[in-house]
Amino acid sequence: MVWGRGAVDMKYMDAMVLSVVRAWARAGVRPRRDIVVAFTADEEASAEDGSGFLADRHADLFEGCTEGISESGAYTYHAGGMELYPIAAGERGTAWLRLTAKGRAGHGSKVNRENAVSRLAAAVARIGDHRWPLRITPTVRAAIEELAALQGVETGFDTPGFDIDALLDRLGDTRSLVEATVRNSANPTMLDAGYKVNVIPGHATARVDGRVVPGGDEEFAATMDRLTGPDVDWDFEHREVALQAPVDSPTFAKLRAAVERFAPEGRTVPFCMTGGTDAKQFSRLGITGYGYAPLKLPRGFDYQALFHGVDERVPVSALHFGVRVLDHYLKTA
Template identity: 65%
Template sequence: MADVTPPWPGTGDTPPWPGTDDTAPGASGDDWAITDEEVVRFTSDLIRIDTTNRGGGDCRERPAAEYVAERLADAGLAPRILESAPGRANVVARVPGSDPAAPGLLVHGHLDVVPADPANWRVPPFSGEVRDGMVWGRGALDMKNADAMVLALVRAWARTGRRPKRDIVLAFTADEEDSAAYGAEWLVREHPGEFEGCTEGISESGGYTHHARTVSGRPVRLYPVGAGERGSAWLRLTAHGTAGHGSRRNPDNAVGALAGAVARIHEHRWPIRLTPVTRAAITEIGAAVGVKVDLDSPGFVAERDLDALLERLDPTSRLVAGTVRNSANPTMLDAGYKVNVIPESASAGIDGRVLPGAAREFEETLDELTGPAVEWAYQHRSDPLVSPVESPTFAAMRSALLAHDPGAHVVPVCLSGGTDAKQFAALGITGYGFTPLRLPADLDHGTLFHGVDERVPVDALRFGVRVLDRFLTSVD
């Protein structure tokens, strides 16, 4: 591959922060040059393998799993391809650590991606093209980039003879973009022994650059690290009524009853519930941008004052705004087959997300909002997560990021959505969102997840491998 190192996007020059030491014990500049080439190539190659997950079992991760397994085997590992159904493949491998007494650490990433309509993209979404210093395509951020970083890193360890302190269990999973039924959920149920000894894990949705400004206007870089997740509560609402002619009045109209329930759910304002992780996030973000925050002040009432505080933190508030409340968003409607026929039933889909400790409140509120004429049930649910912020592992993630971006601030956050970490939590594995990426200010990371023109800077991939290397070889 030709050298694709670009000017820093948006500046026409080099990255606007201090350079860092890219060496590691036992690794030379030539070693890093190989790794730098591989991480870009692997990202492109994985994007070219179309693993679109359309839900309902419609996906085939097997070709990507075979690609991953081949590169792990080349690094001297013994990967296992574990297929939960025809074509629905997962890969698991273990990297032995130098300290047999240390607990294992799980590093997991999913192989499937959400759909992409080529008509809307500037670059074909499954091309993996390198253009303007970026690798383009579906999965460039979510999360074939992370899969590629892990592959490139363990191959670098094999070349140099370096080893992490802890056993590292690698899991490349299927079906994360749907329910995890063919992926992490199945692995946890059918192959728990693969994760024996693991106490903690890292995966997506954390460790990337979030650009902000202090109240005085000075640029500041934040790196949010996931230390919690809202639980998933995908619901199916169903209303039953009396079928009839569309021209006649029908007070027992299932569509009307369902529409009323959906409208009430849409309009409901959930109360504020601050978890320990979100409290820490707001406090540390405030300190980074120069806004005084005292959530324990006797004069501070969250239900009254929090929204105003978040406005003062804007736009950085988006790191926490989605995790201060439960939520329930109508997403699907299904009723009727002809305009002049009142159907006997109607249904709707609701995407609910639940904060730690708020499940009972969520369910009681849904009972009230749906009323007696509409039933609701879980289609899929997973428990929320909370991971300790004051832990040696979080400290090691912070240290690894700051070693490569010394002027930045690392802050804990609760994720508004969910990851496979929820599935692995059933094995007692504490999960963190940590896929390090150094991003320019003009690249909106959040809008590219599941969005059009998904892409990742080449420089971000190379930064990420170095941060992962430092973290995984130093964490106790």
């Protein structure tokens, strides 16, 4: 294992890319077309100082670029006795919200029908309890159909009374690849109010991590207006677009082929990321992004659980696999 903070998110991809281009330089290998390698900061926050800065102020560095690959895809996902390699062909949009409730400040021992904390707490509870309606995008539908076909499950998308939860149950362990992306979502994550137990504050704030499927923006905003109610204001603290990339394109076919060349026992499937990457900012330059940072992982290695943890690590053999896949794909891209 290679251990270290950021080993899986996503220094391992940095190391593999550098290994590939260094080997090319030593051997005099020239790819079929120009490949731009960009290392960016700030992806975990707004990306304003990383990919956003590059896209907005240095677009010329990416002139002619049509596709990009980055994190969170083509890693081994063991489920249902299968060895899957999900390739990201979409991302939900980012909708980080700030909620503000205003009220009447006063003594904690007095009746107060304009309590900002109570107003905020009620809105946060409504948001946390809300059940978002089904909104299946083409990328997510393709993912579900391929996962279902691998397991001999009928999807029944077009049948009356279609039940997404029943279908997800039939997908077994593979449901986790798709279940968070069939709807918009909003999770309260931060609360801030008051400074003393016997003082009712005049205002209270909260943060909500919202994620929006492609085409779900109007629904998201209208739902937030309704759930927050008349006594709580909300606005976007950070907002970024949702993405979809074609899964029937020559690019996606080559991404599949490169993985399956070195993992013939595996099966590649498309999927949509629950969160987002720097592909959002680069999409402003007309670059179609795919999540593709290949790793071949042993059964029992919980890759997703290591993100942002204190014991991040990646198997050396997985890095060797990823370098071979990237080398092959980039030479044929």
